[in-house]
Amino acid sequence: MQFEIFLVSASYVSKRKFEALEESLVAANSAPTRVVRLEHEGDSLFAVLNEALHAGAKSIVLRPLGLPFSQSLRNWVPNAAADWLARQPLGAVQLSIAEDLDEDAELINFIANRPIKSQAIEPKIDGLNGNGWDEPPQFEHHLLVCTGPRCHMRGSFGLLTPLKTAVAQAGLSAKTLIASTGCLYPCNSGPILIHYPKGDWYQLNSEHDVQTFVREVLIEGKASKLKLPFSPHKTSVPQKSPQPAH
Ligand code: FES
Structure with a gap:
């Protein structure tokens, strides 16, 4: 059985909107399907890979969903998934990742030529500002x-x-x-x-x-063994190695 996992990278999508997207994709896809957010909230990719394996998947396809999808995540996800695969029984499942959607000329053409439904925007003074967002908080x-x-x-x-x-x-x-x-x-x-x-x-x-x-x-205000041996005052942004995704 082939299991498909759509990958979404979008921190500012509401839970409600994400769940609606997930529901639509699951309903539209004939294969068993999950949709995973790569940041912010929801089940991790590892958890969903485990779920697919336990559901009996013999093949799992990761499907980056985004136009464009983050290039650095596209490079990183196969390595992270390979790390998961290395911890599974040998030959238990095949794992692959689909090509980027923005390389699909047919899809791009379809989107570019869709009829447009639009909503007019009227001028609004201070439209940028919201209520109650004026002062920094006084937290300890x-x-x-x-x-x-x-x-x-x-x-x-x-x-x-x-x-x-x-x-x-x-x-x-x-x-x-x-x-x-x-x-x-x-x-x-x-x-x-x-x-x-x-x-x-x-x-x-x-x-x-x-x-x-x-x-x-x-x-208790004590030292904790959970503290990592570095602080922002002693570190600098790496100049030579590539910055992490995101
Ligand atoms: S994803 Fe948390 S430090 Fe990079």
Whole structure:
């Protein structure tokens, strides 16, 4: 059985819109299908690959969905998927990745010539501004949780809710801003969390790590073994190696 996994790279798509897209793709595709977000939220690609294997897939096709799809993700995903494949029983499943949709001339022609339904936009003074977005927040702790592709693959999104819960249980919600971010660079040490204003970096691999971080760092103000041995004050953006995707 062939299982198909559409890959979406779009941080600012709402859950509702993403689920509607997923529903349409699953209904329209004759093969068993899942749609995976590579950043921000949702099941990780590894989790969905496992799901496909357990469903009895003998062939899994990864289908980048986007016009254009991120070039760096297109380069990275086969390697990440190969890492997953190397941990499966030999010959258990075939894995492949489809070509980019923007290389499909027929599809491009189809899109370019679709009838256009449009909505008029009228002039609006201050249309750029929203209500209540004027002042920086006065939080004691800023927690930046990376949900970029590599940390997402390592389960970072699944740690956000436990983190919010643990912070709330500690009575620190009013003092703590928790924000999910795109790639913060040290992907190989992910899932990454940065604690500001201290500027300390942490690797949180599990809900247990989240509990430990909140207790040791936020409540007790102690050093934690989860802290990574570098800080933003001692690092610089790599100049020679290619920047991570995203
Ligand atoms: S994806 Fe998290 S540090 Fe790069």
